[in-house]
Amino acid sequence: MAYQALYREWRPRTFGEIIGQEHITRTLKNAVESGRVGHAYLFCGTRGTGKTTTAKVFTKALNCPDREGAEPCNRCSSCTAINEGLSVDVIEVDAASNRGIDEIRDLREKIKFAPAAGNFRIYIIDEVHMLTHEAFNALLKTLEEPPRQAMLILATTEPHKIPLTILSRCQRFDFRRIVPSDIIQRLKEVIAGAKLEAEEEALRLIARAAEGGLRDALSILDQAASFGGMKVTAGDVHNILGTVRVDALSRMAGYLAAASAGPALTLVAELTKEGKDLRLFAREMAGYLRALLLDKLAPGASAAEVWDDPAQMANLAAEFSKDGLLRVVELIAAAEQDMKWSTMPGVILELALVKACRAEVRGDMTALYSRLEAVEEKLKSHTGLKGKTMVTREAQPGENKPLWEKSRPAKAPVSPAQAAGPSVAKNKPAGSGVARDTPVERPQRQEQGIKDPASDSAGEVTLEQVKGAWSEIINVLRKERLPLYHNYTKAFPLTLRGRGLVIGFPEEEALAREMAGRPDHKKYLEELMGKFFDGKWQVAFTSYQGRINLPEKDRAARAPVVDVKKRFGGEEIILDDDSEGTLF
Amino acid sequence: MLFLREIVGHRQVINILLNAIAYGRVSHAYLFSGPEGVGKETAAFAFARALLCSRPGSGDACGECRECRQAENRNHPDLQWVQPAGASIKIEQIRSVQRKTAYLPYQGNRQIFIICQAETMTEQAANCLLKTLEEPSGNTIFILVSSRPQALLPTILSRCQQVSFHAVPVSELAHGLVSLHGLKAEDALLSAALSGGSMGRALLYSAGSFQDERGAAYALIKELAEAGPCRALEMAEKCAESREKARFMLEMLTCWYRDLLVSREAGSNGFLYNQDRAANLERDAECFETSRLVEIIENIEATKNKIEASANTRLALEALFLYLSGGPAGPGQSTAY
Numbered sequence: 001m002a003y004q005a006l007y008r009e010w011r012p013r014t015f016g017e018i019i020g021q022e023h024i025t026r027t028l029k030n031a032v033e034s035g036r037v038g039h040a041y042l043f044c045g046t047r048g049t050g051k052t053t054t055a056k057v058f059t060k061a062l063n064c065p066d067r068e069g070a071e072p073c074n075r076c077s078s079c080t081a082i083n084e085g086l087s088v089d090v091i092e093v094d095a096a097s098n099r100g101i102d103e104i105r106d107l108r109e110k111i112k113f114a115p116a117a118g119n120f121r122i123y124i125i126d127e128v129h130m131l132t133h134e135a136f137n138a139l140l141k142t143l144e145e146p147p148r149q150a151m152l153i154l155a156t157t158e159p160h161k162i163p164l165t166i167l168s169r170c171q172r173f174d175f176r177r178i179v180p181s182d183i184i185q186r187l188k189e190v191i192a193g194a195k196l197e198a199e200e201e202a203l204r205l206i207a208r209a210a211e212g213g214l215r216d217a218l219s220i221l222d223q224a225a226s227f228g229g230m231k232v233t234a235g236d237v238h239n240i241l242g243t244v245r246v247d248a249l250s251r252m253a254g255y256l257a258a259a260s261a262g263p264a265l266t267l268v269a270e271l272t273k274e275g276k277d278l279r280l281f282a283r284e285m286a287g288y289l290r291a292l293l294l295d296k297l298a299p300g301a302s303a304a305e306v307w308d309d310p311a312q313m314a315n316l317a318a319e320f321s322k323d324g325l326l327r328v329v330e331l332i333a334a335a336e337q338d339m340k341w342s343t344m345p346g347v348i349l350e351l352a353l354v355k356a357c358r359a360e361v362r363g364d365m366t367a368l369y370s371r372l373e374a375v376e377e378k379l380k381s382h383t384g385l386k387g388k389t390m391v392t393r394e395a396q397p398g399e400n401k402p403l404w405e406k407s408r409p410a411k412a413p414v415s416p417a418q419a420a421g422p423s424v425a426k427n428k429p430a431g432s433g434v435a436r437d438t439p440v441e442r443p444q445r446q447e448q449g450i451k452d453p454a455s456d457s458a459g460e461v462t463l464e465q466v467k468g469a470w471s472e473i474i475n476v477l478r479k480e481r482l483p484l485y486h487n488y489t490k491a492f493p494l495t496l497r498g499r500g501l502v503i504g505f506p507e508e509e510a511l512a513r514e515m516a517g518r519p520d521h522k523k524y525l526e527e528l529m530g531k532f533f534d535g536k537w538q539v540a541f542t543s544y545q546g547r548i549n550l551p552e553k554d555r556a557a558r559a560p561v562v563d564v565k566k567r568f569g570g571e572e573i574i575l576d577d578d579s580e581g582t583l584f
Numbered sequence: 585m586l587f588l589r590e591i592v593g594h595r596q597v598i599n600i601l602l603n604a605i606a607y608g609r610v611s612h613a614y615l616f617s618g619p620e621g622v623g624k625e626t627a628a629f630a631f632a633r634a635l636l637c638s639r640p641g642s643g644d645a646c647g648e649c650r651e652c653r654q655a656e657n658r659n660h661p662d663l664q665w666v667q668p669a670g671a672s673i674k675i676e677q678i679r680s681v682q683r684k685t686a687y688l689p690y691q692g693n694r695q696i697f698i699i700c701q702a703e704t705m706t707e708q709a710a711n712c713l714l715k716t717l718e719e720p721s722g723n724t725i726f727i728l729v730s731s732r733p734q735a736l737l738p739t740i741l742s743r744c745q746q747v748s749f750h751a752v753p754v755s756e757l758a759h760g761l762v763s764l765h766g767l768k769a770e771d772a773l774l775s776a777a778l779s780g781g782s783m784g785r786a787l788l789y790s791a792g793s794f795q796d797e798r799g800a801a802y803a804l805i806k807e808l809a810e811a812g813p814c815r816a817l818e819m820a821e822k823c824a825e826s827r828e829k830a831r832f833m834l835e836m837l838t839c840w841y842r843d844l845l846v847s848r849e850a851g852s853n854g855f856l857y858n859q860d861r862a863a864n865l866e867r868d869a870e871c872f873e874t875s876r877l878v879e880i881i882e883n884i885e886a887t888k889n890k891i892e893a894s895a896n897t898r899l900a901l902e903a904l905f906l907y908l909s910g911g912p913a914g915p916g917q918s919t920a921y
Contacts, residue, residue, distance in 0.1 A: 097678075222609070343888075344842075357849075
């Protein structure tokens, strides 16, 4: 007989040989022994976990006249016929090739016949997820109440594609991925039977690469046996899989921990030279780093076992910081994804390694956050030293007089921006030195334009009072002259002398200042001030530099927001750049 | 038509195949996977010929018997090719393969199906193949060839012996170019380095006007570094004339900036793509920040992907060129860094 692949030759023939699925084989064995067999089963699970095999063993057991306990004998005519695929009572249907309604109708016709030899007439419908919608529905009635001696076994890797009406009519069995130790055990059995030799290390590698599929494991073993001439070594397996030895992985992890990009890139070049698949390397690397991460989070966990040197892994894990390790895992995993579709996978990997080594080279926001935090920290200590030049978050009346009032009387040539520390000043273009001086001078010039009206005052009004009433004033303004209001969204009373008020606009809002300064607009505001505080008012406008946080608008203005929040839920988002007014 | 023993690189893979024939351990399903142009199909063809040969010597074909000559001229009745019909391999094609597997081979004792670009199988086609691929009747051998095995169903993968072809090391590739295609040694080395280990691409590079185009690409990089926005836009327009040209340009750009990054981080020690310009690279590398280089390469890759996804070539190039123009601290560099 011609050569058969190991996974065909060594397909289990009894329940006992099926490994890693005790929860299923035990149930089925008991069913066979007690005679309480259902009429419809669904076997699902990932590839190579034994769905079709179990189905075949189960049918053999059901039809075998002299079974031993629950196990089929594999000698009688029924068993051999099923093993060779010649039985007339067990029909294996390839649902992916015969997926239409006509094939299912045909099945419905033939399922009525009594079994020729055994007790049951069994249909194994493999890859059942590929049946068409109509075909599934045509199957429903048969599946629910098949003829007395008929039985259906559905097998699939993708149970989520199967209609619920089908699922609810079947006894469902979920096949698990097979754990590495079980795979190794089965490989050893096969090796003994097929007269091969293999290193322990090689088996471990195969088990890891198979990712829970026994068929994958046997395919790799088969290939390794061809490669090495019946003797399987770890080196052969590495060659076949294109994977690298663990020491390359641990070396790379060491470079990443030490953040040395140069050696890391050199290592990649070496691997390329050896003809290794870099994408596989990235995948292995991600797996290795993940194991490190697990070791870090839960020391002594079993994650390191498959990678065979727990002590070294623990050492490596200690060299990383938790966040650093997490970041590296993310980077490498992302690179592995990108490499799948790139024409130059090597470049992608190299890029990821450089990024992993250089904490500052990060395209994402986290880098920005950490920079920001650093700046804030610096700012705090800086202002802490100087003490008085603290920029208040909210211009609170009363305590801690705001900055612009302090700097002005002293005639200090320090603008708020300068006092705010290096972070703000750095963002200004270098040539802004001239512009910086103007706001200090300009108010003085304009203040001279205001005649001192203290003589005809009806009563003393303080700046604090004006500030307190400011939001109300603006509200009236909004109701009466909406177009003008938009110019005032960032305006704020700066100084007060008698009935002469200086209103400040941010430097970049020159246009708003100009609009507000038009004679008719100015006159309107002066009258408005008169309505709030008795007397004849004069108003002047100026620019200020830096940032003043306006006091929160009063509740009345925010009532709609509260209302919306109440009706729809959710959070209010305050725009950081105070651009509320310009949104409209 | 090559013999298995003549194939450049892939020693291990070829050994697996030769041994399989020699020991009589030929599996019924193989998947040849690896980057484009490394020689998967060549190997599949050579393997099929060796399998069909009536007098194989140590696993390889003899090249003289009737079977070998028939296979070489592609009219061996037991060697069937399945190619995508249009964009994909359809379920009808797979069904016809299934029908054929039911028959005995015409001449020899084996029947071979080579399925090219297997990843283009539609979902229905792939599922349809599953049962046949697992246990084909008679003496049928499937050879699936794919440059993107990750796009295949895991159930297909697990049924095949996966033979993975890797990029051919530069030295071997250069050697092969010299001995098989009669190139000059230094040309061969350069094409091999730039090809990323793919024989197909190396041949493309060593043919015709490649050197001129490469020179043009580097002239462009240099000019771009000093160009203003207007000039950059003009250059983008010129490059966008054909999609092929743009793609080639972008690949050269990636190579260049990757080399800059490598020589900045690891010094120029022998694994640069543009080995012949190592001095230039080293000088230029001084001018760039690592972060800027990373950004640039990411940007070029993103542009390439956009063009692959059929974005407007000219617009994509314009955006990239504007970003690149103005040298190491171009307008793309944020002031925060």
